[in-house]
Amino acid sequence: MSIKKSFQSDNDIKIIEKKILYQGYFKLIGYRLKHKLFAGGWSSELQREILERGHAAAVLPYDPIRDQVVMIEQFRPGAIGHPNGAWLWEIVAGILEPRETPSEVVYREAIEEIGCPVSDLIHICDFFVSPGSSNETTALYCGRVDTSQAGGIQGLSTEHEDIQVHVVSLKTALYMLENNKIHFAPALIALHWLALHVDEIKASWCI
Numbered sequence: 421m422s423i424k425k426s427f428q429s430d431n432d433i434k435i436i437e438k439k440i441l442y443q444g445y446f447k448l449i450g451y452r453l454k455h456k457l458f459a460g461g462w463s464s465e466l467q468r469e470i471l472e473r474g475h476a477a478a479v480l481p482y483d484p485i486r487d488q489v490v491m492i493e494q495f496r497p498g499a500i501g502h503p504n505g506a507w508l509w510e511i512v513a514g515i516l517e518p519r520e521t522p523s524e525v526v527y528r529e530a531i532e533e534i535g536c537p538v539s540d541l542i543h544i545c546d547f548f549v550s551p552g553s554s555n556e557t558t559a560l561y562c563g564r565v566d567t568s569q570a571g572g573i574q575g576l577s578t579e580h581e582d583i584q585v586h587v588v589s590l591k592t593a594l595y596m597l598e599n600n601k602i603h604f605a606p607a608l609i610a611l612h613w614l615a616l617h618v619d620e621i622k623a624s625w626c627i
Contacts, residue, residue: 477522478513480610481565522559538563
């Protein structure tokens with residue numbers, strides 16, 4: 421099935437001004453722009469601020485033999501004030517370094533964040549994290565893991581990481597998903613995907 425988007429090129433956007441408003445741990449870019457309208461013609465001038473923090477990759481480590489997944493728990497300043505607290509249950513993820521591919525990121529981050537490698541990566545999807553305010557995208561994968569090797573407290577002290585590793589059954593992870601205990605978008609998407617594809621994954625990886 422072929423689905424054509426209404427607008428597809430930079431010619432559908434007129435950037436009047438682009439400037440750096442702030443440069444620190446992240447970069448904040450200010451835009452003045454117009455864009456084409458679905459009904460024809462152009463929008464009025466818009467002023468928007470976009471957070472540039474780089475692009476990310478994430479992986480859900482799954483052990484098809486034990487039917488377990490590896491999740492991590494860590495502090496997130498953006499979750500301060502959330503009713504369930506600022507420590508989130510997540511999956512392995514990291515930001516792409518220059519000239520680094522998404523698969524290279526998840527291989528590296530698995531060692532750093534859960535203490536063991538992943539293999540047999542399956543690409544799930546690519547998605548924008550919050551396109552109304554950020555240009556960040558995430559490349560999402562499922563990867564095979566031996567959960568007997570995962571555990572402990574992991575992370576790089578140089579990056580101020582303090583990561584608790586959790587090995588849980590897929591049934592437990594899906595229970596947490598259904599009961600609103602997981603609030604990290606890549607984990608939500610990946611677990612929904614695995615629930616739909618677990619039988620074919622087991623058939624493929626358990627040969």
